[in-house]
Amino acid sequence: MLKIRLLIITIFLGFTFVNAQPLVKVTGTVLDLSNNPLQYVTITVLGQQESTLTAVDGTYTIYARTTSFTLKYNFLGYKPFLLKINEKVAGRITRNVVLVPNINELEQVTITNKQNQLSNTSTINIADLASLPSVSGNFESILKTLPGVSTNNELSSQYSVRGGNFDENLIYVNDIEISRPVLIRNAQQEGLSFINSDFVTRAKFSAGGFEAKYGDKLSSVLDVKYDRPDSNQLVFTGGLLGASLSSKYVANKSFLLLGLRYKNNNNILNKQDNKGSYSPNFGDAQLLYQYNFSNKFNISALGSFNIGQFKLVPEDRETQFGTLETQLRLRVDYTGQEIDSYRTAGGAITASFSPQPNLVVKWISSYFTTRERERFDIEGNYVFDELETGFNSSGFMPVRINRGIGKYLNYARNNLNSTAISTEIKADQSFDNHVFSWGFRLERNKFKDQLSEYHLTDSAGYILPYDSKKFYLEQSINKLNEVNINNYTAYVQDSYSLTDNTDLQVGVRGSFNTLTDQILISPRLLLAYRPPSNNRIWRFTAGVYQQAPTYRSIRAYDGSLNLNQKAQRSYNASAGFDYAFDGLGTRLKFTSEAYYKYNQRFIPYVVDNVRIKYLSSSVAKGHTYGADFSIGGEFVKDLVSYFRLSFMSADQDIIGDSYQKRNSSGQFTTVYPGYLRRPTDQRVNFSVFFQDRLLKSPTYKVHLNMLYGSRLPIGSPLSERYSDDFNIPAYKRVDIGFSKDFLDDIAVRKPKLLDKYFSSFIAYFEVFNLLNINNTVSYLWLKDVDNVQYAIPNYLTGRQFNFKLILKFKNHQ
Template sequence: MLALFGWGALLLSPTAFAQNNWGEVAGRITDAGAGSPVISATVLVEGTNFGTAADEDGRYRLRLPEGRYALLIRAVGYEAQTDSVRIRRGTTITHDVALAQATFEMEGALVEGRGVEDAVGVSTIDPEDIRAMPTPVADALRGVKVQLGVTSNNETSNAYSVRGGGYNENQFFVDGFEIYRPLRTQQGEQEGLGLVNADLAETLTLYAGGFPSRYGGKLSSVLDVSYARPTGPIGGSIYGSTLDGGASLRGGLADGRVGLAIAARSARPRRFFATQELEGVYDPDFRDVQGLIDVQLADGHDLHVLGMVARHRFRLEPSQRETTFGIFPNQLRTVAFQFDGLEEDGYDVYFGGARLTNRLSQALRVEHSLSYFETDEFETYDVAGDVTLFRLERDPDAPPNDPFEAIQTGQARQRDIGDNRVSVQTLTGGGRYRLGVGRHAAETGWHLRRLTFDDRLFETSALEGRDEMGNPVSVTVDSLNDAATLDTWQAAAWAEDAWDLLAEPGRLVVTAGVRADYFEFNDEWTVSPRFSARYRLSDLTTLSVATGLYHQAPTYRELRGEPAPGESILGALNRDLESQRSFLVTAGAEHLFPNTRFSLRGEAWYKGFDNLISYELENVRVVYSGENDTKGYAYGLDLQVRGELVPGLESWLNYGFLMAREEFQEPFITERNDGTRARPTDRRHNISLFVQDYVPGDDTWSLHLRTLFGSGLPFTPPAVGDVIDGVSVFESGERSNGRYPEYFRFDMGATKRVRVGRSPAGRPLMLRLTAEVLNVFNMKNTITFDFVDSGEGFFEGVPTRLTPRTVNVRARLDF
């Protein structure tokens, strides 16, 4: 823990790594015409955020390691200038700069994504930072977990929550095509690799609130990933570790009119999963291949094609598990599980999309797209388990090393059988039209989507025990066997305009838009107006606000809920279910400290919810009620310190506070959910940290630290229900009456970069060798509880713990 606080302090101390091999450059920045100082002009190492700013006299001073650098000098109202300087150890060189005033021609300019990087609730993620993060497998979605407003409590899963939202309230786009997460995963080990390949990505943009009108269908966030356009000579990468591997190729053909890229990944993290308390034979096998083609049909007319194929399998033969928990020394418990059986889960993904872009003039761009997404999921299991609960006792006067006496207090046997399958096909067509006129950047668009669900459920769960006479009994507590097919469609249209209001370009930009959605299954129209504004108070400070309505049409699993015993799947589908709705208000400010090049960012937000569909979390599975049974609210504050300790390596520290509450509505109120309750995502405090730095004196070595901390999430403990033939059956207890322990994880890695030659295309061959320690402090994080009949009239919660300390090594060659 001391190391964490030490690295956190370094974020605020940019001179902490100044060494003897550093020098500095200093000078004065002036107006090329008048010769007057240019106040607050920035001086950056090109391609990084490392640098400084000029003072009131236009003077600047910047310390850098010895070497040659390209410095980017810029200021509002002036043409940017790039100069090359040579830094020598222990010396100060003088470099004065005269900037020429810029001329602006706004008429007819097409404005695209102006100000995205500093809009409220928006974070831009560099794929290079994701590759540097110490994580079990190369999965870009895991890099989102350390962004502003994001929380997570499970390293085996790539799911995350944004500002009090549920795991299913996040939307994902790759190159403008919507992609989807699997529906049926019960635990993080089954999820595999997220469908975002960092080796193909150019930028990842996370909208944590106030997102534009073109995005719709989710309440909490949008992750929009742009893959890099393949150009130039053939290049790529290949990597491998003890847990995963992959390769990519990209380049241009036909004199640059055609660009091709392909990437493949494979992960077999059995050693990582097998470190958990549940012993057995783990066999995860996750693979995917993605490719894209860019074709310039003619000047201003381009065709973009993206394809994905993924195959994820998870097989487990559980054998045994022993968990000790409680309070030392007098309230300790041990539970022993003995299993026999087999679990096999998996899903396949097939995706193809094409987009035709036509730039009809400098100001008008037209896009039309067509895409198909299919996922086929299955879960099969036949697992029986014997559970024995022991109370550990020891004479309080006994020596500390005396063993405990194990006294059996409860015993049960449960058998679960399941064979569930679901197939989802999504066909989407759409258009987007953008026009830049004067100080306006306007756009409108539409999409039409066909959805088909084929669902089959067969599952049964039985508790086994003995009656009062000692005779064996079996009680079926859950059983379902049914199949159904659903066909439906959705449509949406939107319009939006961004208006640059003041004479100084970019000083005040106001965006207003509206979105309309229709869902055929429940015959529902929704309208979502949205508004945002960004004001540059100075060259160093930006203020921003956003507000609007957001709707989330019911997903298939929300429509279905949990079918009651004897109820069919189609009978469980609720055609009266309405879209969940959120009213959002958020305001933020960001200030750059010019002498350190660190920025401080703060955002306060409030969400009011109605028509909510209540749910409970079981590991990573979300179990829905299938009813609009609650309303609620959430509010919070997010703070971030961000900057570069050394050129080219960005670091940041996030802190978030949130409160999320819900209130059940008539006729769904019971004595166990009455009143205002915590939502399942009510994580009061959240801290995430990512630090990168070079080893002093040798910038071929770099260190990478990643930390996640979150206070405990609420859960609903069970209550003793009916006793059938001597076997206690539990039912839902007081809603959100318990909290899991806090989640804390600290991962670190060290990378050595070696130049091993040049590729045939003339590019340098860079080899990166990395060693990682995951969960450095070996924290025993709890993801859920298994509840066991104590034999004393209540259920004992047995923690299911996540992975302990793990060592991983990886190698990567870029060419």
């Protein structure tokens, strides 16, 4: 431990003697040959981490950490342009650039630019990924700082968007739709998400109102791109929670991305109430290779192999909770173990063909197979006490009364094998001021699911509910399911300009699912108006979103399948306003959007940790409405910070549900509960990602991430009512990270040994859950002999320290 402390002190204090000099700030405008501004031109400083995009008026600002450097301007349809800059002293300079069209890709510029303007998405700042302090380390952690996104679990990569559940979110990597394992029921079982952050060059996220070219889900779209790198590169990241190695190789007509990752969050899990021997090991390998046969034709291959095993031999648990008036304590001694594992393998081949300058056609074929295993046989002997209230100098409170003594047993032997095969064609074509897009997709999903599990509770020698004539098992499941589902989908959309300041996009999706035999038609519209001032934009979206049944949604609590389930349907409308302005000494961007969703038909569910349990035989309707706000900018030069706030209300009415209630005279009456809060009804969400510099040196930085999510409704898993009349407390979390780049170009002197082998050497020291807040993720439900049920909170992770290094090796070619 002493060695670790000395290492940290050496890293963060050993280089304070380094004198820094100001950054070079480059501003300018990017134009085409007709002097029209170009939006979304990517500008990077070669050999450094700095990158930016041009604004709607073609302007840009970027910082370099040396006085001699090269800027690269890259935009689809135009030839890449390299601008060498060699200044004698640091300062501010202006460079205006004119890009020359690439004849073979000229019309693709119109395609891309028009679709970007008419996309109801927000661009994710890729430069923030490494700096964001995150326990999970997955790419999806940055989504939880976006408006409209809510979560109450730092260990999970799953998220809820505007009242939807985790299964309603679409994820694409290079236009390939990605799915996730089914059996995971606790976030600690989650491993590495499919997205490799080292490969991501662009990412967009839509919290609703997305266009027709995206798939048939109800809530959101994450669109990630792995693009051609600028140069050869080898990057190693290592820390207390895992390691990764990524290699990027560029040739004349091809490029290769190869990544290996390993994750082990044993240090985090050991801080939980459940004490025991944790062994969580996760790893993956991912490869992307693309070869350009000509300027018109290329083929790329994406391969992935992702494995994970979570093993737990529990020992004991002690949880103390309650109020000032009533203090409760649960003590549990365990025997048995849990072993959960998954394996996902597969890949995709994409052929891109541009037979004409204004036409781009893609053919994408993919195959993925997943094998999941769930094994646990755990017995817990518990003592449930009520403690004396007040304060005790010894720290140990005496027991006031015993609430229950007993045991519970959890057993499972579950196996799920799933396969997804798909092929699709997508095309974009421009003519006049139109961009016409269409696509067709065939998909086949196979599931073989063997379920065998039960839960037994025994309090003071009585099996609950008590019946002397039979042995009773709660939640006993023994099923074997085999299901094949075929999906056929198609879309068409057109983006065009109504006036110089008004753009319109109209599209429609059609789909057919062999499980439902339904033909689903989903029209969608997006209208954008940009006043001549060019610093603001108004958006309006409306559309129908329909989600065909999946294996998740048709499987009930007991493992039985509802093969008569129909598609879920939602009618969405939203209005947004974006405004860019100068304030607080920098350029700020304010975004806002108000939305309303009428869920005409959806399958109700309950949420247990990260597992969704559908009431597959029920149907519900509901409303969701709210507003999202965000403001961000470089409050500190070269460091982007964001403040986000969301308000939302989501309710549901399960059609035909009712329960019996005894009135004051002792008679039972039937109650129809009507509209109740949805399990994801988190009324308020607030997030801050703020970055600053320390010690009067640009090489030392601090990265602060704060999240707040208000209470979530929850109910007993054995309740006869479909109402959640209990609440999970508000989620509050603060993570902070400190970084130092020892080879920062702005430093006068650098460590010679590091400078010889590395182009970048960055150290991070992070404190997770800085305030050590006990956040509740779920509850353990126990009963006493009077059949009174108690909710014992399962807490998330406590305060934890982490250290990691990101090393970029020099290219000695």
